[in-house]
Amino acid sequence: MTDRPTITEAARETPVFKKTDVLVVGGGPAGTAASATAARMGADVTVIERYGHLGGMSTGGFVPYIEKMTDWRGRRVIAGFAEEILDRMPREHVLGPDPELWGSKDPKLNEYWRDRSNSHFGTITWSPTIDPEWLKIVSSDILRERGVKQLLHSWAVAPIMEGKTVKGAIFESKSGRQAILADVVIDASGDGDIFAMAGAPFEGDILGDDIHHKINVAFLLGGVDMQRFFDFRREHSDEFQAIMKAGHDTGLESDSVPHTMPRNDVALFMGPRLSGYSHIDVEDLTAVEIESRDRMQVVTEWYKDNMPGFEEAWIQTTAPQMGTRHSRRLMGVKKVLREDWTGGLVHDDEIGISTPPNPRNPNVSIPLGALMPREVEGIIAAGRDLSCDPATHSFLRLIPQCWLMGQAAAAAAVTSINQGVNVRDVNVTEVRNQLFSQGVVLHKQTGTEQGLTMEPGVDVPEGVARPGQEAAH
Ligand SMILES: Cc1cc2nc3c(=O)[nH]c(=O)nc-3n(C[C@H](O)[C@H](O)[C@H](O)COP(=O)(O)OP(=O)(O)OC[C@H]3O[C@@H](n4cnc5c(N)ncnc54)[C@H](O)[C@@H]3O)c2cc1C
Structure with a gap:
């Protein structure tokens, strides 16, 4: 591309479609969760999606396998929006084991559920297969009910910048080129389109033996x-x-x-x-x-x-x-590294917990800093474009984790708007309290509303609490 000749386009007046509190770019798992969460917290939300439906890879990419949301002991570690959206799906369009089977090591049951993508390493997990068309319907229903402005068939093509602060985005559609102004932009494009154009550093290295590049x-x-x-x-x-x-x-x-x-x-x-x-x-x-x-x-x-x-x-x-599976990854305030989670590090800005890729490792703490650009203001990432190393990306890119990160990015965005601060300067304790109240599973930490004590490096269940439900399941 770089050695091609260029032309200079004429400057033009671009109509402002609307002003919104939170602009979500991309309506995949992360963008859907972000839109639903921000609206639930009272924000005016607009989502721009280039295709005619929500769900991203999980619907339009035919990835119907919602990976492990239970840990290797059968406890639910990814809940919140993930739980809510799956509960909304008609049961006949969700193929997965009932909760009493989660964690079972029964060989016969595992044989049955292995064929159906719900058994891994001899353990039955909550990893349902869903009908993509129904996930589109349910996703759209949730956003409609919450009053999110959905702009489908709309492609975000540029950030609106004021110095180093993102103030919205330009999008193109059959209606032409228009602008949306926003207090915070959530880049849930999967490819970091907006943060990359805004000048936030990113990387894209891969492991040679991984399927990332395929x-x-x-x-x-x-x-x-x-x-x-x-x-x-x-x-x-x-x-x-x-x-x-x-x-x-x-x-x-x-x-x-x-x-x-x-x-x-x-x-x-x-x-x-x-x-x-x-x-x-x-x-x-x-x-x-x-x-x-x-x-x-x-x-x-x-x-x-x-x-x-x-x-x-x-x-x-x-x-x-x-x-x-992979294109750009943000170089964020924090980068989730393999050695951190294999060592059981619990981040002080944790916004969710992921099942580790195999039973040898403890559950994985996901920090808010992995969604925060280091330099550019007014924008936060969510989804598979998070800041991490390639080994970590191989599982933090999965659909439940993207739901989780979308929910967290929205909680951070709306909390920062309410506090009148840059999203990067948001009060993390307040964000965690919000997430906890929305059913997200978090390790216990000092200073949270719940007054729980953090136990660094400790695997769940001692380190996990949800409202009204001490241990995950
Ligand atoms: C072959 C394959 C197999 C996989 N297997 C599994 C599996 O078994 N289980 C599992 O849980 N996960 C699996 N994954 C991973 C998972 O599907 C993705 O990582 C996840 O969907 C990422 O969610 P996201 O919201 O970050 O991005 P995406 O799902 O990519 O969604 C991004 C959305 O943003 C939109 N968009 C992008 N750019 C723009 C723009 N400029 N303007 C407007 N809209 C834009 C896109 O159209 C899309 O809807 C698999 C992925 C692949 C490719």
Whole structure:
């Protein structure tokens, strides 16, 4: 891009669409949680989303697996908005175990729930699979009920700056180019579009052996019988392995595997995953779309020809949103580092707790500082563009964690507006009290409204409290 010639655009008058307290850019998991939370706290909220629906990757990217919200002992550590939105989903569109099974190590139960993405490392977790269309509906309903101004089909293209302070954003849509002025902007674009353009430093390094850099266009096959597939895989394991090996020997990619959906007659494929492309490069995005469609046909034909349960499969639809795990990460006031959470560090500005990626590690404390730009004012990040190292990003980018961070960013934004201070200077204790009162699980800390004592490095349950519910579940 840099060596291309440039033109100078004419200066222009841009109409102000509205003035709002909190402007949320991006209506993915983080942006939806942020919008809902800020409105719940009484703010006037506007959300700008480039697609025609809310939910981001979790709906438009066909990522229906809401990862672990229970820890390895079966206690719910991610709640708050995450709990609220899932409770709003019709039960038949949420495939997951009932609470009494959370934490179970029963082999038979784990076998069943492993096929359905709710068992990891021999433990049943609360990691439901949801119907993306229903998540769109429920997300929009919540925002409508709370009076959030939703601007769909709207693309935020630039921050409005006053010196080093973000004062809103310019967006483009079929109605043209317009401005929204805001007291605080929450960048929930996943890619840090607004904080990057505002001049906040960011990074994008990855671990070579991680799937961070891979992007894909997910697709659904209809007309399948997933129960038959699962039964075959389990009861004829040798035959299944032989079929797969023959496939791999003739070029079927190892990530071309069917995943479960809430319905038995639909299978989700989240690959082939492509490497070497950038999610923030338009030519790369175009290339991945085109190549993925070629590869999807090959995968579909192979499954139809070879796999029990797939004889009648047909390409039902492809994801409207490119599946990307990673692009920009904020370089924030704090950076969550692997050695911090493996060592059990509890941050004094903790705004939530994440399940660790495996049972070897303690639960993970997420600091507010990971959402705060170091230099630019008036803006806070939320979601997968948080400040952390690549190893940490591999799980803090997950949907429940993005809900959690969106909720926290909104609590910080509205609290700072109420206090009349920059969002970076917000009173953290007040933010934590807000989150606690909204059902967010936090480690105990001195000086909170609840008067609890922090126990650094201690795993839950001793360190966890929720209103009316001492231990998480
Ligand atoms: C293939 C794949 C598999 C995954 N598997 C899992 C899994 O099993 N479980 C799990 O929990 N998570 C999984 N994830 C991760 C998870 O889906 C994402 O990290 C999460 O959705 C990020 O949420 P977010 O709100 O930060 O960003 P996004 O979901 O990316 O949402 C950002 C939103 O902002 C909008 N936007 C972006 N830029 C602009 C702009 N300039 N103007 C207006 N709108 C804009 C986008 O359209 C989008 O709706 C997976 C991701 C991928 C790609």
